[in-house]
Amino acid sequence: MVSSIIRNQEEIAKFAIGVDLGGTKIGAALVNNHGDIKEYIKNPTHAQQGKDVVIDRIKETINQLINQSGVNVDNISGIGIGVPGQLDARIGIVYSAPNLPGWKEVPICRIIKESFQMPVTLENDANAAAWGEKIFGVGQGIREMVCLTLGTGIGGGLIFNGKIYHGNKFAAGEVGHIIVNKDGPHCNCGGVGCLETYSSATGIRDRIYDRIKKLNKNNSGSISKSDIDNISLSDIFKRARQGDPLVKDIVEDAIEYLGVGITILVNLLNPEMVVLVGGIANEGDKLLLPVKKYVFSRAMKIVLEDLQIVLGKLKGQAGVLGAAALLWHSDK
Ligand SMILES: [Zn+2]
Numbered sequence: 146m147v148s149s150i151i152r153n154q155e156e157i158a159k160f161a162i163g164v165d166l167g168g169t170k171i172g173a174a175l176v177n178n179h180g181d182i183k184e185y186i187k188n189p190t191h192a193q194q195g196k197d198v199v200i201d202r203i204k205e206t207i208n209q210l211i212n213q214s215g216v217n218v219d220n221i222s223g224i225g226i227g228v229p230g231q232l233d234a235r236i237g238i239v240y241s242a243p244n245l246p247g248w249k250e251v252p253i254c255r256i257i258k259e260s261f262q263m264p265v266t267l268e269n270d271a272n273a274a275a276w277g278e279k280i281f282g283v284g285q286g287i288r289e290m291v292c293l294t295l296g297t298g299i300g301g302g303l304i305f306n307g308k309i310y311h312g313n314k315f316a317a318g319e320v321g322h323i324i325v326n327k328d329g330p331h332c333n334c335g336g337v338g339c340l341e342t343y344s345s346a347t348g349i350r351d352r353i354y355d356r357i358k359k360l361n362k363n364n365s366g367s368i369s370k371s372d373i374d375n376i377s378l379s380d381i382f383k384r385a386r387q388g389d390p391l392v393k394d395i396v397e398d399a400i401e402y403l404g405v406g407i408t409i410l411v412n413l414l415n416p417e418m419v420v421l422v423g424g425i426a427n428e429g430d431k432l433l434l435p436v437k438k439y440v441f442s443r444a445m446k447i448v449l450e451d452l453q454i455v456l457g458k459l460k461g462q463a464g465v466l467g468a469a470a471l472l473w474h475s476d477k
Contacts, residue, residue: 163466172461175216222264239251243333274302276470289418291411298333322340330351408443419452
C-alpha cells in the first residue's frame with residue numbers, strides 16, 4: 146500500500162510541458178514521463194507582430210495549457226522549448242530565428258522562467274524532434290541516430306552516444322545544407338546546391354515555379370508563386386508518379402538527392418538508425434523505399450551493416466514530446 150502511494154506520487158510529479166515554437170503556430174503539450182500527452186493546444190504565433198508579441202503568445206499558450214489540463218503546477222517538472230533558429234541551449238539564448246522577425250539574442254529561458262517559476266530548457270526544433278523520436282518514438286534504445294526533418298526546409302538532429310550532438314557553436318546537424326550539387330540552385334544559407342534546394346517542400350516548389358516561368362517566358366504572369374504554394378506536396382508527388390512531365394523529374398531529383406545526402410551522412414557518421422520525419426515523410430514508403438534503395442546501393446558496406454532507415458512514428462507531435470523530454474533526459 147505504502148509503496149503504491151509512493152509510486153503514485155512519483156508518477157504525478159512527472160509531467161513536463163513541451164513547446165514547439167514555429168513561424169506560424171505554437172504547439173504545446175503537457176506530457177507524462179511515458180510520453181503520453183495529457184493536453185495539447187495549438188495557437189497562431191503572430192510572428193510578424195514581433196518578438197514581444199510572440200513571447201506573450203508563448204506565455205498565454207502555456208497558461209492555457211496548464212489551466213485546461215487541471216494539473217497542479219507543483220506536479221510539473223518544467224518547460225522545454227523547441228525554437229527554429231540558432232541558439233545556445235547551455236545559456237538559454239536564441240541568437241536568431243529566420244521565421245521569427247526581431248529574435249536577436251533573446252534570453253528566452255530566463256524570460257519564461259520568471260513567469261512560471263519552474264526550470265526551463267531550450268533546444269533547436271529539429272534537435273527537439275530528434276530527441277522526441279529517441280525518447281518516445283522509433284529511436285528508443287538507439288544510441289547513434291540521425292534524424293532528418295523534411296518540411297519547408299530540411300533540419301537535422303544528431304544523437305551520438307545517446308545524447309544530442311551540438312557542435313562547437315551549437316550549430317551541428319544542419320543536414321539541409323549539405324552540398325549535393327556544386328552547380329545547383331542558390332540556397333537561403335548563402336550556399337549553392339544544398340540538399341534543401343532539392344528535397345525540401347520549398348525547394349521542390351521553387352524548382353517547379355522556375356520551370357513554369359521558363360516555359361511561359363513570353364506569357365509571364367500566367368501563374369504566380371502562390372499558385373504553386375497552394376498545391377499540396379502530396380498532390381505534387383502524386384502527379385509525379387502519374388508521369389506529369391512538369392514535376393516528374395523534379396520529384397525524382399528530390400528523392401535521389403535525399404539519398405545522396407543520407408549516403409554522405411551514413412558514410413560519415415555510421416549511425417544505427419536514420420529517421421525521416423516532417424511533412425514530406427508523410428509520403429511513407431513511396432519516399433522511404435527509393436531512398437533506401439539509393440543508400441543501400443551507394444554507401445560503404447560496413448556502414449550499411451545493421452543500418453535502419455525508417456519513418457518517425459510521432460508525426461506532428463515529435464517536437465512537443467521531444468521538448469518536454471528535455472526536462473528529464475537532457476544532458477548538455
Ligand atoms: Zn544551404
